[in-house]
Amino acid sequence: MIGFVGGANNGGVRRAGAGRGLALLIGFNIRVSISCVILLAFLLNVSCATNKQTQLPAPPQLPAAQEAAGVVQEDYSVTLVAVGDNLIHIELINDAKTEADGVFDFDKYYTRVASLIKNADVAFINQETMIAGEGFGYSGYPLFNGPKGIGEAIVNLGFDVVNHASNHTMDKGEGAVFEVIDFWDVQKDVLVLGINRSPEERDDVGKNIIERNNIKIGFLAYTYGTNGIPLPKDKPFLVSLIDTDVMAGEIGALRPLCDFLVVSMHWGNEYEFTPSERQEELALFLAECGVDLVIGHHPHVLQPFRAIPREGSPPMVCFFSLGNFLSAQSEPPRLLGGMMRVTVRKGASPPYGVSVDEAELLPLVTHYEAGYRGFSVYLLSDYTEGLSERHLLRQRNKYSGLSYFHDLVKNIFPPAPASGFPSATR
Helix, strand or coil: EEEEEECCCCCCCCCCCCCCCCCCEEEECCCCEEECCCCCCCCCCCCCCCCCCHHHCCCCCCCCHHCCCCCCCCEEEEEEEEEEEECCCCCHHHHHHHCCCCCCCCCCHHHCCCCHCCCCCEEECCCCCCCHHHHHHCEECCCCCHHHHHHHHHHHCCCCCEEECCCCCCCCHHHHHHHHHHHHCCCCCEEEECCCCCCHHHHCHHHHHEEECEEEEEEEEEECCCCCCCCCCCCCCEEEEECCCHHHHHHHHHHHHHCCEEEEEECCCCCCCCCCCCHHHHHHHHHHCHHHHHEEEEEEEEEEEEEECCCCCEEEEEEECCEEEEEECHHHHHHEEEEHHHHHHHEECCCCCCEEEEEEEEEEEEEECCCCEEEEEHHHCCCCHHHHHHHHHCCCCCCCCHHHHHHHHHHHHCCCCCCCCCCHHC
């Protein structure tokens, strides 16, 4: 069964039930079951030969006494959450200043969604902008850089995986990239993707594995470019760019080492609610390569998510764009982002298969008030008409009220028809 649920009621995770297929959810109270559709593939210039069900090692077995008593080993599961662009404009830096000189409080922006992140087994964030610190100058659009306190807030929130492969990675040059790498090197238990100190570090894909509940999850990340700022000629490894030949090799190297493979993709066209043709092509390429989950970002608005069938394997789930997690952008559609929440299940008995049991999108809203103050991220289900009335963009008559956000969610994720995917996700 593949199902979509749409709307504003966040609630808890509503499960489809182990072994009964994949559920795709987006927050409405009505569930519609739909049949899985075979997607027609574009002809790709590069193909992968790794789209085979990985032979997984047997998980730990029950003690003999329990097995003799007929105790059944339950499947293993992991909850994975992800958010989109942590886009730190200068207004956010200014609002985070405290009375202490040089001290910032970025944690306050995220308090209303912190529990969802902390309660996940694995949490991912796209750190859109550089956090190289004061030495490189604090700045917003178009060449971003912020305090390292942004990274500290990410750690405090409980994020385990941080992507730095974005179009803004080279905004302050290679020195800032190395400064960011140095910062993350001293943080414990955080996997950083998309920036690399050396070719050897990039080639070591085995380091990109996080294990939870006997499930090994591998991660890779790529960006379409760096806004025309070239990588150093002697350091082509510095930022992981989208190159299907390179990607096929790295995916092929990591795939046998993990149970479940996630690829972060910085792609697509800004401010467009539907995936571009190139996104569609790359999604099919990734499915063919044996990727299990795609986390997309860059458009700064929400785009659909869907299950892409694979021959001989469970479907690959692709979130084309999670929109902004936090930003000071000044157009209403860019205030609406999403938190992905996925349950990954691994069988406790042969053949020990791993697949997405459930995929969910929780809509988010970035709130701020007059003078670009009072920034905070809310679940849309917690965002009230009173808060909406105080939003700076509402004060400027850029949107009509709270219903604007609910209607936008419905337009991007319409209710599913009797069969097939919703039109917005085709």
